[in-house]
Amino acid sequence: MAKVVFLVGSVYGNSTSMAEECAEFLRGQGHESEVFSSFSLAELQQDPEAVWLICTSTTGQGELPDNIYPLYQSLKDEFPLMPDRKYGVIALGDSSYDSFADAGRMLDEMLQELQAKRLGEVLLIDACETADPEGVALDWIKEWIIHLS
Template sequence: MSKIALMVGSVYGGAEFVAEQALQLLTEKGHDAHWLTEATLDEVLEFDADCWLLISSTTGQGDIPDNLFPFYLELKNRFPLLPTKQFAVIAMGDSSYGDTFCAAGRQLFELMQELQATPVAPMLQVDAGETLQAEDVALPWLAEHF
């Protein structure tokens, strides 16, 4: 099974709840999954996971939440190429916000591709306008791809 690093961007706790459920599911499936809270790039690289799972809500005008933004900036500024890593992104948003819907997740997904990591699957977009409990969409998606 895979070693999975989980990084989360959350404002009101929705993405954190999905992450808690994801961690439980991945562990039950036999993966060595760890949630690296307030992760730094060095910490994530030292953990040496096979796969990075990024779960993020979108805030403001399509921004990455404050608790994940420093990691994103460090990743973007240091730009470590990751051709041996896989990744997956669960993006949470509300489609009523138009162009900024799941924009944080899109930024994360695009950066990981630029870093040459391989996506496990296309980015999952969870629409709060259609789904009251994001885990109802995220957990089946995780079970299918992990």
């Protein structure tokens, strides 16, 4: 069974509640899963086995939420290659912005540069298209879970 840690970037709480529902689903399937809204790269690196599931909204004009920005900055500054790290990305946004879901895309690009291995495709959730982001994420994670076995 895998250990999945949700690394949440959220301003208004949508990403947090979505991550909590997905984590509960994973636990129900026998995986270990936790939701973190506050974390540092140094702390996360202490657990080399954990799969990171980035779950972030985009704010401002294509910016990262304040609580996940330090992780991005540390990855950029320290540039720790992590070929053994597995991760996934759920990116919330609103396609009426030119910078649709940029925070999730930025973190995905950074982790790709660091040679981490993405499991599955990035899930983009558009607030213009759904009023039920949790439902969209749950449908996705039911498929995504195959990458954990």
